[in-house]
Amino acid sequence: xxxxxxxxxxxxxxxxxxxxxxxxxxxxxxxxxxxxxxxxxxxxxxxx
Numbered sequence: 001x002x003x004x005x006x007x008x009x010x011x012x013x014x015x016x017x018x019x020x021x022x023x024x025x026x027x028x029x030x031x032x033x034x035x036x037x038x039x040x041x042x043x044x045x046x047x048x
Contacts, residue, residue, distance in 0.1 A: 006014045 006017060
């Protein structure tokens with residue numbers, strides 16, 4: 001589906017697809033980072 005949209009030659013649509021892909025890729029990394037940060041703080045708090 002994405003390839004068919006981009007092949008039409010509409011630049012603004014292709015930029016929108018790229019922005020959507022980037023948006024969907026960022027959130028899992030943020031969630032994993034937040035999880036590791038929370039675990040780090042918890043372990044630091046327990047060990048002191």
